[in-house]
Amino acid sequence: MPDYGRLTLDQLPYTLPAVSPLYPPPPWPLPGARILKLVFETDKEAVLRWLPPALSRSSPPYAIITVAYYPESPVGPFSLATQYIGCRARFFVRGFALQAIVDSDRAMAALREVWGIPCKLGRVSLTVGPRTVAARVACGPNVLARLRMTRGERMDAGLTRFDPIISVRLTPGIEAGKRHALVEMVQIDPGYEVHEAYRGKGEVAYPSASEGEPWHLLPSLNVISATYAVCDTDLPLARFVMPY
Amino acid sequence: MKFGVFFELSVAKPWHARSEFEVYHNALEQIEAADRLGFDQAWAVEHHFLEEYSHCSAPEVFLAAAAARTQRIRLGHGVMMVLPPFNHPARCAERAAALDIISNGRLEFGTGRSATWTELGGFRCEPDLTKEMWDEAVHAIPKMWTQDMFSWQGKYFSMPPRNIIPKPVQKPHPPLWVAVSSPETAIQAAERGIGCLGVSIGTPKEYEQRVKDYRRVVKSCEPVGEFVNDQVNGVTFLYVDETDEEARLWGSKLVYAFSHLAAHLVGISSVYPSPAYTAPGLLFAIRRETEKAVSPTPAGTPEEAPGGGGIIREGMAVGSPETVIKQIKLWEEIGVDRMVFIINTGEEIPQARVLRSLRLFAEHVLPAFDKGAARTKPAAAKGRLAEPAMP
Numbered sequence: 001m002p003d004y005g006r007l008t009l010d011q012l013p014y015t016l017p018a019v020s021p022l023y024p025p026p027p028w029p030l031p032g033a034r035i036l037k038l039v040f041e042t043d044k045e046a047v048l049r050w051l052p053p054a055l056s057r058s059s060p061p062y063a064i065i066t067v068a069y070y071p072e073s074p075v076g077p078f079s080l081a082t083q084y085i086g087c088r089a090r091f092f093v094r095g096f097a098l099q100a101i102v103d104s105d106r107a108m109a110a111l112r113e114v115w116g117i118p119c120k121l122g123r124v125s126l127t128v129g130p131r132t133v134a135a136r137v138a139c140g141p142n143v144l145a146r147l148r149m150t151r152g153e154r155m156d157a158g159l160t161r162f163d164p165i166i167s168v169r170l171t172p173g174i175e176a177g178k179r180h181a182l183v184e185m186v187q188i189d190p191g192y193e194v195h196e197a198y199r200g201k202g203e204v205a206y207p208s209a210s211e212g213e214p215w216h217l218l219p220s221l222n223v224i225s226a227t228y229a230v231c232d233t234d235l236p237l238a239r240f241v242m243p244y
Numbered sequence: 245m246k247f248g249v250f251f252e253l254s255v256a257k258p259w260h261a262r263s264e265f266e267v268y269h270n271a272l273e274q275i276e277a278a279d280r281l282g283f284d285q286a287w288a289v290e291h292h293f294l295e296e297y298s299h300c301s302a303p304e305v306f307l308a309a310a311a312a313r314t315q316r317i318r319l320g321h322g323v324m325m326v327l328p329p330f331n332h333p334a335r336c337a338e339r340a341a342a343l344d345i346i347s348n349g350r351l352e353f354g355t356g357r358s359a360t361w362t363e364l365g366g367f368r369c370e371p372d373l374t375k376e377m378w379d380e381a382v383h384a385i386p387k388m389w390t391q392d393m394f395s396w397q398g399k400y401f402s403m404p405p406r407n408i409i410p411k412p413v414q415k416p417h418p419p420l421w422v423a424v425s426s427p428e429t430a431i432q433a434a435e436r437g438i439g440c441l442g443v444s445i446g447t448p449k450e451y452e453q454r455v456k457d458y459r460r461v462v463k464s465c466e467p468v469g470e471f472v473n474d475q476v477n478g479v480t481f482l483y484v485d486e487t488d489e490e491a492r493l494w495g496s497k498l499v500y501a502f503s504h505l506a507a508h509l510v511g512i513s514s515v516y517p518s519p520a521y522t523a524p525g526l527l528f529a530i531r532r533e534t535e536k537a538v539s540p541t542p543a544g545t546p547e548e549a550p551g552g553g554g555i556i557r558e559g560m561a562v563g564s565p566e567t568v569i570k571q572i573k574l575w576e577e578i579g580v581d582r583m584v585f586i587i588n589t590g591e592e593i594p595q596a597r598v599l600r601s602l603r604l605f606a607e608h609v610l611p612a613f614d615k616g617a618a619r620t621k622p623a624a625a626k627g628r629l630a631e632p633a634m635p
Binding site: 041086091092093156199222224 | 362365504509510511514515519
């Protein structure tokens with residue numbers, strides 16, 4: 001009788017490596033977050049090209065970019081910039097996470113594997129000045145996006161709105177003829193306790209038309225709003241899991 | 245209790261060359277039928293750029309066509325956008341007066357300010373300012389109708405003395421209304437002596453406090469017009485059939501289609517934080533309840549919407565005549581004066597069925613309500629005698 005291993009399924013940790021998992025399971029508290037959010041009208045064809053069939057576009061189509069700095073998280077401080085398509089999941093307003101840049105490798109792994117946030121590793125900066133908040137998103141030699149909120153005025157924190165996120169959790173297949181081992185959509189509803197909120201004039205620019213990280217695919221045709229918030233938030237368990 | 249029909253002129257995709265033509269002409273046929281059958285009012289919205297949801301961007305033209313085809317039914321702007329970036333208030337007054345003349349004094353003048361980014365952004369209209377713009381316009385327009393020389397120096401528009409013509413047939417002017425989708429707007433309507441035109445599709449219970457607050461405040465109003473219109477108008481869906489089962493089948497299609505189209509609008513509060521728009525999104529309640537009704541719960545069992553089960557909520561006039569009477573009585577009990585009905589969306593219900601539903605309503609439901617008890621005359625205010633609308 002051979003000696004079999006003792007790492008049974010119930011002893012397998014939440015993620016790998018088993019001897020020292022890369023990150024803890026959700027929920028992740030993210031206190032003291034600073035988030036710049038730009039909402040802008042964008043191109044209809046681009047929106048339809050990149051939305052899953054279960055989601056539909058609004059009229060007019062719009063996109064959202066959030067740039068967040070999380071000073072505390074279970075994997076340490078990190079910054080995350082995410083580009084969303086404003087969409088509808090049947091009757092409700094959602095943000096479909098299209099692409100993201102994060103500046104922490106542990107956070108990148110967790111965001112991709114757990115929440116389906118399609119992250120790549122890069123550089124994200126958020127600079128807060130008097131009445132102005134500026135963000136820069138870069139990957140390799142390319143500056144993918146520059147965002148600014150100017151003429152910021154304090155606003156009622158209760159008016160701040162972050163829509164639930166829909167993302168695609170995807171594990172590539174390894175069996176012949178099977179492209180995906182797992183592909184599903186998840187809805188994530190982070191909680192937000194907003195302490196301070198500001199609204200101002202927004203600007204969105206894509207300095208590099210990078211083929212590798214094509215943020216310019218969702219052009220800014222008309223900026224709708226720019227807001228900045230200081231809040232406690234989290235990354236919770238998925239609220240819904242849906243077939244793709 | 246009085247009854248009316250309400251038109252968004254929804255044109256569902258896929259579109260073909262005659263899609264809009266069919267919707268417009270079906271709606272006109274429905275108004276003709278409503279006129280013959282004893283409905284009191286037909287209302288048309290003004291919306292711009294709201295693909296599928298509403299292709300009714302020139303309601304004055306639509307209502308003029310309705311006026312030419314009907315004899316008795318009152319015709320309502322439900323509502324006209326009175327913000328200067330959309331329509332100069334003088335143009336609002338002119339067009340409304342012309343329609344009042346064409347219809348021989350059958351106009352109900354509803355006012356509003358839009359709740360979508362699609363529209364406000366399209367006209368470069370600052371959302372924060374829409375309430376003030378609306379307020380200025382509703383103070384000015386009645387004066388345009390009643391003064392030989394009107395001039396205005398306001399915050400959002402100004403003009404030198406001009407005689408704004410034509411003048412309406414109804415004297416002193418048509419009844420004024422405002423679209424109400426929040427408790428705050430109901431109070432603001434009451435403070436100004438303007439009728440409360442409900443546009444959020446809620447249940448009687450959800451409306452009850454709003455009606456009470458409106459009634460309380462309107463008693464001490466400072467009317468913007470020459471008389472007080474203190475009526476409350478509720479809105480819901482209507483589909484009557486011979487059996488509840490058949491009616492709910494078609495009524496569910498109607499509610500689902502409407503909710504689905506509404507969900508694709510871009511409500512101001514979803515994209516632009518503004519103290520002028522604090523409601524949780526456009527037609528949120530009906531979308532929430534419809535979603536509940538059609539979505540499996542995490543346990544996999546259908547969740548019942550409150551008050552009626554499934555997609556049909558309490559207060560919706562969907563069912564056999566007996567059921568519809570019971571549902572409308574709920575509205576009557578909370579003090580609503582009038583109910584207006586959405587009778588189709590995106591031609592989801594075939595035209596013959598819509599017309600049959602209207603006929604069944606007229607034959608079996610209307611007689612159950614004492615029209616004589618309805619509040620047909622505007623109330624007097626500030627010592628001025630109100631003049632009744634033309635019959």
